[in-house]
Amino acid sequence: MDIEGSVVLVTGANRGIGRALVDAFLARGAARVYAAARNPASLDPVVAGDPARVVPVEVDLSAPDTIAAAATTAADVTLLVNNAGSHGMGHLLDMDLALVEEVMRTNYLGTLRVLRAFAPVIEGNGGGAVVNVISIGAFGGTPSLGGYPASKAALHSLTQAVRPDLAPRGISVHGVFPGPVDTDMFDDVLGHEPVFGEFPRATAAEVARATLDGIAADAEDIFPDSFAAEVGEMWRVDPKGVERRLSGI
Numbered sequence: 001m002d003i004e005g006s007v008v009l010v011t012g013a014n015r016g017i018g019r020a021l022v023d024a025f026l027a028r029g030a031a032r033v034y035a036a037a038r039n040p041a042s043l044d045p046v047v048a049g050d051p052a053r054v055v056p057v058e059v060d061l062s063a064p065d066t067i068a069a070a071a072t073t074a075a076d077v078t079l080l081v082n083n084a085g086s087h088g089m090g091h092l093l094d095m096d097l098a099l100v101e102e103v104m105r106t107n108y109l110g111t112l113r114v115l116r117a118f119a120p121v122i123e124g125n126g127g128g129a130v131v132n133v134i135s136i137g138a139f140g141g142t143p144s145l146g147g148y149p150a151s152k153a154a155l156h157s158l159t160q161a162v163r164p165d166l167a168p169r170g171i172s173v174h175g176v177f178p179g180p181v182d183t184d185m186f187d188d189v190l191g192h193e194p195v196f197g198e199f200p201r202a203t204a205a206e207v208a209r210a211t212l213d214g215i216a217a218d219a220e221d222i223f224p225d226s227f228a229a230e231v232g233e234m235w236r237v238d239p240k241g242v243e244r245r246l247s248g249i
């Protein structure tokens with residue numbers, strides 16, 4: 001998809017990868033970027049970067065009314081980036097089940113809600129693209145990451161399932177599978193499991209740039225950093241090897 005002139009909405013745009021994606025879309029000539037966050041005040045520094053093109057909008061993945069309202073406000077969107085996500089550390093067999101449920105509700109059901117709200121918008125604007133920020137964690141069950149890998153595997157499956165439905169409506173669907181990225185989320189993971197510090201960490205800006213390269217090249221599966229690319233290569237030829245690699249982290 002042509003990024004220049006597109007009208008983009010990025011969820012979770014106030015920090016981390018989402019904020020870097022906003023910057024990357026602006027740098028590549030997007031006409032407008034709706035920066036979505038559950039706390040619109042947290043978007044002030046993002047809007048200040050380019051007040052003429054960045055529009056703040058409230059989207060809380062756990063609040064369907066905010067999603068419906070955003071689809072009305074941002075009625076000219078042609079490119080939706082489902083980036084917002086959460087995680088909760090623990091082992092599935094004994095951690096708080098409420099945390100597992102919350103992560104699944106946010107990363108899977110919340111993302112699905114946003115997609116359902118915006119697919120008709122994008123179609124009505126002549127077509128475009130949906131980009132789901134998943135994780136290499138979708139390909140294996142890292143034990144200490146609780147319900148996170150399952151939520152991302154579910155999002156990966158969703159991405160595959162909607163692709164054939166959206167193609168005839170003029171909407172391409174892309175999955176992005178980052179490895180470890182230097183953000184608040186990864187800092188929290190490191191705080192619980194310092195062993196993750198042994199892995200190379202990409203910057204959010206790198207991941208954002210590579211994601212846009214993938215969209216522009218019409219790549220369905222985007223591996224936006226060097227560790228992700230290594231896992232992606234292995235996943236294509238040896239999925240059990242990936243399972244062992246990720247479960248051994």
Ligand SMILES: NC(=O)c1ccc[n+]([C@@H]2O[C@H](COP(=O)([O-])OP(=O)(O)OC[C@H]3O[C@@H](n4cnc5c(N)ncnc54)[C@H](OP(=O)(O)O)[C@@H]3O)[C@@H](O)[C@H]2O)c1
Binds near residue numbers: 012013042178
């Ligand atoms: N960092 C990594 O190593 C890594 C690797 C692979 C994939 N990813 C994925 O990349 C995406 C961005 O993560 P990040 O690393 O940039 O993490 P981050 O810095 O923790 O940012 C997470 C973003 O998601 C938002 N968010 C969380 N729950 C939300 C909800 N219910 N409604 C709306 N927004 C919500 C947060 O908003 P608040 O500021 O309001 O909390 C924040 O903007 C996530 O989907 C994550 O799973 C990250």
